[in-house]
Amino acid sequence: MGKVFCKICGMSINEKNFEINNNALPEGNSEEHYEYCPFCGAHKRYFCESSEKIYTTDTEKLTIKELEIFDHATKLEIFNGDFYMEASRRAIKDENKLMFRELANIEYIHAKVHMKLGGIDKKPELRKIDYGRLKNDEEFIKEANNRERHAVSFYDKGIANSEDKTVKEVLKAFMEIEKDHIIMTE
Incomplete structure (x- = not known):
């Protein structure tokens, strides 16, 4: 398919990397068809042929509410990323x-995108959570589904509380991605 850029995360998608994270996408990308960004999961309508079309923000012009949304979104995504890393270590089934x-x-x-767009320079330190209460793959999948539902709700509220067109579009893209994750974890 050639080289395209993801407007959401800014990554270049090409024949060398289109299969990255295929197991976390609703349907895998193929060499002929890139349906999702292999890095952030954005749908193909967010692809562009020029890196100049990648979404950016002027943090000086963002509202305090929008900056708070990026701050909370960064923490949410790191929190969920940490959960998934623990789930990957403790899962029984290879898939x-x-x-x-x-x-x-x-x-x-996702956290890196929020940090970039929100002008957040330092990765927040979050406390480690003990997931000992989760005993098997099914319990981790159920917890994952709950987290993805929470993320969708968070992004939906973020869209409603944002004024900036780019902020709204990025939050909408992430909401769609998290909806994909809900389906994958049902």
Whole structure:
């Protein structure tokens, strides 16, 4: 298919990397068809042929509410990425280990996007959570589904509380991605 850029995360998608994180996408990308960004999971309508069309913000012009949304979104995505890393270590089935690890990769990219767009220079330190109460793959999948539902709700509220067109579009893209993750974890 050639080289395209993701307007959401800014990554170049090409024949060398289109399969990255395929186990965390609703349907895998193929060499002929890139349906999703392999890095952040954005749908193909967010692809462009020029890196100049990648979404950016002027943090000086963002509202305090929008900056707070990016701050909270960064923490949410790191929190969920950490959860998925723990789930990948503790899962029994290999396909679940792989899916969880690749979901973690995508969630961490989401956090990086929020940091970039929100002008956040330092990765927040979050407390480690003990997931000992989760005993098997099914319990991790159920917890993942709950987290993805929470993320969709968060992004929906963020869209309603944002004024900036780019902020709204990025939050909408992430909401769609998290909806994909809900389907994958049902």
